[in-house]
Amino acid sequence: MLLALPLAAAALGAWAYGTYEPNSPLFGRAIGRGSRSGRVAYLTFDDGPNVGATERILETLAAHQVPAAFFMVGEHVRRFPAVARRVADLGHVVGNHTLRHRKLHFCGPGRIREELERAHEIVAGVTGRAPRAFRAPHGYRNPFVTVTTRRLGYTVFGWTFGVWDSDARVSADEIRRRVRRKLRPGAIVLLHDGDGYDPDGDRRRTAAALPGIIADARSAGFVFRSLAELVS
Secondary structure, three states: OOOHHHHHHHHHHHHHHHHHOOOOOOOOOOEOEOOOOOOEEEEEEEEEOOOOOHHHHHHHHHHHOOOOEEEEOHHHHHHOHHHHHHHHHOOOEEEEOOOOOOOOOOOOHHHHHHHHHHHHHHHHHHHOOOOOEEOOHHHOOOHHHHHHHHHHOOEEEOOOEEOOOOOOOOOHHHHHHHHHHHOOOOEEEEEEOOEOOEOOOOOHHHHHHHHHHHHHHHHOOOEEOOHHHHOO
8 A cells, every 4th residue: 555655656757748748748649849059940820810819920930931830720710711811821830729719638539530630621721731730639648539630641849938928917029028038049939929728718818929039039030931841
């Protein structure tokens, strides 16, 4: 009995690490960072598309010739197909972020298949590009997620850091400051161009912060590259 308790605690801890740590390898490989050998970073946006923010973000990226990755919610793609198509037409990486932005860690295999496969069908049908990258909402995974992502041929991504730009209390200037402070070689930066649960959610602060984020990164010698180079 005395030995069983520490073993149970260790198993529970390992399971929690695999579930809640977005870059944990316990339930399959998840890429949370690129190479540290150069001053390269990757911009990623979750929870879109969103009319109020995604369009403005795309304009900034085009103006500065910066690539990005957009992990899209299937139901949002269905609601705003023209915005989703524009992301793909501009050459950005289009990723799967589930059908309804459902937390997957307590879901069984049937629900996980529905969330990923339906989103895959919608994104591919609307944009003309089948996703090859996946990011779980909140980074939460379990072994059934791994089974489905492997069947779909996805590369799974976590992130190096986020800046809580989804918090309505955080200003555009603060979002910019947080990215500047945390940026490191190889960083996969988590930002949001939408709200996973509200297709009309306000992410204009992130859009407003983006020109400054790009300027700060370039002043520090960083180059933003496409996440596509990490997709295997």
